[in-house]
Amino acid sequence: MSECCGPSQPCCGGTPALEYEYGPEPYVDGTVDTFAGPVKRVTTELSSEDRLGALRVRLAIARNDYRVRPALYAIGAPDDTSPVLVTGNYKLTFDTLRGELGGRDVWLLVIDSRGVNVWCAAGKGVFSTAEVVRGIRDARLEQTVSHTRVVLPQLGATGVAAHEVRAATGFSAVWGPVRAGDLPAFLDAGMKATPAMRRVHFELKDRARLVGVEASVLWSRRSVIAIGVLVAAAFILPRLTSLSGEIWLLTMAVGVLAVLAGAVVMPLLLPWLPGRTFALKGAIAGALLLAVLLAVTVGAPLELWAWGLLSVGTALASFVGMNFTGSSTYTSPSGVEWEMRRAIPLQIAAASVGFALFVVSLVMGQVG
Amino acid sequence: MTEMRYIDDVVTLELDVSRCNGCTQCTLVCPHGVFRMRDKRAAVVDRNRCMECGACSRNCAQGAISLEPGVGCAAAIINGWLTGSEPSCDC
Numbered sequence: 001m002s003e004c005c006g007p008s009q010p011c012c013g014g015t016p017a018l019e020y021e022y023g024p025e026p027y028v029d030g031t032v033d034t035f036a037g038p039v040k041r042v043t044t045e046l047s048s049e050d051r052l053g054a055l056r057v058r059l060a061i062a063r064n065d066y067r068v069r070p071a072l073y074a075i076g077a078p079d080d081t082s083p084v085l086v087t088g089n090y091k092l093t094f095d096t097l098r099g100e101l102g103g104r105d106v107w108l109l110v111i112d113s114r115g116v117n118v119w120c121a122a123g124k125g126v127f128s129t130a131e132v133v134r135g136i137r138d139a140r141l142e143q144t145v146s147h148t149r150v151v152l153p154q155l156g157a158t159g160v161a162a163h164e165v166r167a168a169t170g171f172s173a174v175w176g177p178v179r180a181g182d183l184p185a186f187l188d189a190g191m192k193a194t195p196a197m198r199r200v201h202f203e204l205k206d207r208a209r210l211v212g213v214e215a216s217v218l219w220s221r222r223s224v225i226a227i228g229v230l231v232a233a234a235f236i237l238p239r240l241t242s243l244s245g246e247i248w249l250l251t252m253a254v255g256v257l258a259v260l261a262g263a264v265v266m267p268l269l270l271p272w273l274p275g276r277t278f279a280l281k282g283a284i285a286g287a288l289l290l291a292v293l294l295a296v297t298v299g300a301p302l303e304l305w306a307w308g309l310l311s312v313g314t315a316l317a318s319f320v321g322m323n324f325t326g327s328s329t330y331t332s333p334s335g336v337e338w339e340m341r342r343a344i345p346l347q348i349a350a351a352s353v354g355f356a357l358f359v360v361s362l363v364m365g366q367v368g
Numbered sequence: 369m370t371e372m373r374y375i376d377d378v379v380t381l382e383l384d385v386s387r388c389n390g391c392t393q394c395t396l397v398c399p400h401g402v403f404r405m406r407d408k409r410a411a412v413v414d415r416n417r418c419m420e421c422g423a424c425s426r427n428c429a430q431g432a433i434s435l436e437p438g439v440g441c442a443a444a445i446i447n448g449w450l451t452g453s454e455p456s457c458d459c
């Protein structure tokens with residue numbers, strides 16, 4: 001899936017429009033005159049700067065909100081009969097769209113979605129009926145084109161009611177395809193999307209990208225502190241207890257591996273892990289990885305304390321895995337609540353029992 | 369690859385066919401192919417695929433579709449439980 005509108009980023013980020021300062025616009029390469037005044041024309045060639053910017057956003061080096069000034073833009077040499085495509089102002093979306101529209105003459109109406117991709121913005125109510133109406137009015141679209149049709153991104157439908165846009169502006173909406181890559185075929189077919197173009201998927205590369213983004217977001221913040229604390233603990237704890245440093249290191253490795261199992265391995269292997277709930281998939285990924293780690297480091301059959309660690313780690317992987325529901329493209333809130341009500345008590349039980357096993361073995365001197 | 373399915377029989381989606389005027393909007397906006405037109409009226413053909421995004425209900429001018437829309441996100445639901453408010457994903 002291209003990042004046209006789907007979740008190329010977790011649904012976070014975005015600062016209010018008023019506080020935002022838009023940077024230079026190197027992609028503008030001229031103007032097109034209309035009855036409503038000159039309109040900026042943008043290139044359909046992505047520059048190395050655009051690609052570098054995309055990379056920086058992906059790696060979370062740059063700000064996550066990477067925005068284009070909301071306005072009407074021209075692609076090619078559109079006239080009053082050319083189609084109008086509406087989108088949000090997340091720059092990656094904007095770049096993907098113009099990259100797909102090379103050789104065409106269309107208008108691109110960029111709505112203020114606070115620098116968030118269309119789907120997330122629509123879910124949060126910032127890509128909304130009111131914003132689309134405002135965008136059409138601000139651009140004086142009725143003076144720019146002689147027809148009364150706009151192409152709205154399908155994934156914006158969560159926030160935009162087509163019939164309300166028509167009532168407010170006179171423009172009726174055609175729903176565009178989910179993926180930007182299907183836009184040329186959609187336009188060539190007389191603005192008709194096939195059923196396949198309307199479906200959202202959640203393929204390996206989509207999941208891999210999300211894992212990457214989430215990991216980089218985490219990496220830049222808490223985990224640096226967390227790793228620091230863990231390393232310090234690995235030095236201090238052995239001196240405070242009778243346990244060897246290796247045991248504490250192993251305990252920490254279990255923690256880190258459990259988080260990786262839930263946040264990286266589970267999302268990547270999502271369709272192949274058994275069960276429907278993310279909590280179960282996370283638990284299975286965690287239990288398998290941790291069992292291997294423990295068997296390799298302390299040897300099978302596991303002793304009681306190692307079973308304890310396995311149990312705590314599995315609960316943690318399950319919890320972390322459950323949180324990936326927020327990034328998926330097919331989980332319903334009712335379903336997430338359903339699984340949480342069942343999984344959380346089990347996670348707490350597994351973690352408590354595991355912790356108790358570990359401590360009891362420790363007190364009885366079986367560890368170390 | 370076949371599409372992944374989530375949990376069956378939990379979603380809040382309801383369609384009141386008697387209000388439907390056959391405008392087809394719901395079949396166009398749904399990202400999971402939940403609706404199909406049958407005898408010029410909308411029909412729910414794959415209810416369990418619904419992710420409660422609310423696109424269909426927002427775009428049904430007849431008010432034939434009802435559901436509790438929201439984001440299917442564990443963090444949001446925990447937030448909702450803790451604060452006693454609507455689940456929201458503001459991280």
Ligand code: SF4
Nearest residue numbers: 388389391392394428
């Ligand atoms: S959007 Fe409403 S009125 Fe239109 S087809 Fe669907 S259910 Fe019927």
Ligand code: SF4
Nearest residue numbers: 398418419421422424
């Ligand atoms: S809520 Fe979303 S996923 Fe469910 S039927 Fe409506 S449009 Fe489809």
